[in-house]
Amino acid sequence: MASCVQASMVHSSLGRGRRTRCKSINTTIRNSATIPMPPPFNPKDPFLQKLAAAAASSPTLKPFSNSDSPPYLDIFDSPQLMASPAQVERSSSSYSEHKPRRPPPDLPSLLLDGRIVYIAMPLVPVVTELVVAQLLYLQWTDPKAPIYLYINSTGTTRDDGETVGLESEGFAIYDALMQTKTEICTVNVGCAIGQACLLLAAGKKGRRFTLPHSKAMLQQPRVPSSGLLPASDVLIRAKEVKRNKDTLIKLLAKHTEHSIEEVSNAIKLPFHMDAQRAIEFGVVDKVLWRGQETLMAAVASPEDWDKGAGIKEA
Template sequence: MSSFLHAAMAYAIPPSIPSQSVRRPKTMKLSCCRAFAAKNAAKLPIPPINPKDPFLSKLASVAASSPETILNRPVNPDTPPYLDLFDSPKLMATPAQVERSVSYNEHRPKSPPPDLPSLLLHGRIVYIGMPLVPAVTELVVAELMYLQWMDPKQPIYLYINSTGTTRDDGETVGMETEGFAIYDALMQLQNEVHTVAVGAAVGQACLLLSAGTKGHRFMMPHAKAMIQQPRVPSSGLMPASDVLIRAKEAITNRDTLVELLAKHTGNSVETVANVMRRPFYMDANRAKEFGVIDKILWRGQEKVMAEVAAPEEWDKNAGIKVMDGF
């Protein structure tokens, strides 16, 4: 700023003539100033001006058009200098603002990047990676409805890594209706639903895994599935009558879960109810045998399994004879 003002002063007063030794009329001073400025404009150094700074740009244009405006300034200690040149004064841009306006915004995307669920949704993937709490249920059901609306013929891929309505330590974090809500949404879809278990599928999450389209229910080699009875939420200081009501509701949810698992796994209700008396863990092979999934996702597995002989072929090659009735 100081160098700029010195340059403006140089337009008006020649450096070789002391300003106090010459007394001339005011109009004569102005004409001399303008003539001298026009004659020596090419010789005077002009400081660099940031084109992004509105204050310096305005000041430079005023100095070039009418230098007397810069020279004959009223002195007012209560007002910052030169702000009266603006019709609507604005503060000078800070160095950080100038830096962002010059370099950073050139490489910054015009719109913010999408979040991870939106990126997965673009690939028709719905990922359940948390226990089934109301916020998760809301998002999953909305995504399923949206994907069906976008294309009712393309399949939807449901990836599951969830402990259901409980945490891994067994503490209840959501009502059983959270899992039933997602299950009902799956049953209403026109699309095929390909379910994939990655990590864990416990309780209600195991039900969602088995509810996929038959032939398209998958499981990673080291994933785990587990079915268990619904848990009664913490009763705290509830009256005994309220605790009994909650217990009856838990039994109702258990019976519903048993019936749905029996329907999708192909087992009888008695078989499912019997194994659910205690937590029933299944690795990928056991889950396939129980009917929770159809295939194990293992790179190259199809080729390896195709080369494995059937159990009867193993017995025949080993010389074992199978007797009727055994």
């Protein structure tokens, strides 16, 4: 028992001695140590004088009159937007000058790199979102080069006629096509039904193509499934479909150069068209076949596009 009491007293004295030594060391450090201060600013420093001379001769740096203050970049007083790629004079005659050296990771990006927009699904919201975004991107990258719209879509319906999307999806893509400043070349590579047929006909006159065995079909807009909706809601939907039908007829008459009465009579029943009949009705202009090299030879070369856009070679 006595040994335990003696051991505890020894530990207590050791703890008090350790705390006393730490306290004395901290006090000594506070009294003896001084915080290092940076050297005072010297406006006659040779390095600062060289920097000031370079700033005065540089157009991107704002000249300063006070020698006591260092120069600063003038980026907020007169901001300027960067020039778009089409505004920069190209040193070569190729539109692929700024494309990445490595190919994009997916096939749609590879097609987009060739300025090809491919619609291969019914016009549902996710398809509309992607197509409109691609059109805006291609117009931003080069508003002078053409865009090639490949179509293989059943429009806002499926093959069996069931409605899968609203007519506004097709009208959204159509409006985006009409707003772009670039030339739109449309190609039917399978089928173009309903709203997709409108997109096919909306291409630039003379630049609307179809493959030999592709089909086009005009049909009236369809009422979505009403389910258990009350009669008043069904009537509202019917009026909306009637307005969409009138809009579709008016736009088709504009691009096919037919009268509204002729288009209205044509779509009373599903109006199927093969390649030759689509040309006769005015939906497309040419058929692409194995001798299409002759047709594609009429496409302007990159040099001609640059010359027509007023872009000079450096």
